[in-house]
Amino acid sequence: xxxLIQHIDAIARQKQRDVLLITFDEGEDGIPDFEHVPQxxxxxxxxxxxxxxxxxxxxxxxxCCLRSYQGELYIDVPMDQNDPQYRLLCEHxxxxxxxxRIDGVRxxxxxxxxxxxxxxxxxxxxxxxxxxxx
Numbered sequence: 001x002x003x004l005i006q007h008i009d010a011i012a013r014q015k016q017r018d019v020l021l022i023t024f025d026e027g028e029d030g031i032p033d034f035e036h037v038p039q040x041x042x043x044x045x046x047x048x049x050x051x052x053x054x055x056x057x058x059x060x061x062x063x064c065c066l067r068s069y070q071g072e073l074y075i076d077v078p079m080d081q082n083d084p085q086y087r088l089l090c091e092h093x094x095x096x097x098x099x100x101r102i103d104g105v106r107x108x109x110x111x112x113x114x115x116x117x118x119x120x121x122x123x124x125x126x127x128x129x130x131x132x133x134x
Contacts, residue, residue, distance in 0.1 A: 007061040011074050012115035013122060019115070020075040020089075021057065025104040034071025039102050044073070046092065052077060052085050060110065061118055063130050079109055 012019040024037050034040055047054050053076035058069060077085045093107045094100060100107065120126065 005056050005058050005069055006074075007058040007118075007121075008072065008074055008110055009060045009115035009118045010121065011057055012110055012112050013119060016112065018079050018109060018111045020077060020079060021108040021110060022073040022075060022093075023059075023106045023108060024071045025106075026070070034069070037071060037104070039104050040071050040073075043102070043105065047073075047075070050085070050088060052089060060115075061121055063121075 006014075008019060008021050022043065024034060024040050044054070054073050055076070056069065057072050057074035059067060059072060075089065077083060077089060080086050090107075093102065093105065
């Protein structure tokens with residue numbers, strides 16, 4: 001059943017803070033098969049086990065480009081070294097030098113300042129008007 005997935009920049013504007021995002025590499029054929037990516041499945045199980053809130057999200061919105069959902073996850077934890085969940089997440093995902101522990105997984109950060117560049121997308125009717133001109 002179809003459902004609405006928010007873009008990560010819209011989530012940042014809604015939360016009014018910087019946000020964390022996890023993305024996954026495409027399959028060997030260049031087509032993402034996110035439902036069968038073992039790293040994604042294992043990471044979701046780990047997040048659930050740790051009580052770390054997450055939800056599916058899209059990339060930064062771009063009216064010049066349409067993309068299908070590629071398995072991205074918004075992680076509802078502030079980027080704060082003093083936050084125990086953030087530290088746990090970093091320890092699970094990254095080596096001390098910042099490189100990723102899990103092949104095919106990218107741990108990303110979107111500053112609110114960047115997300116605000118698309119604030120006009122939140123105006124009533126923006127996407128409806130965009131769709132009419134598509």
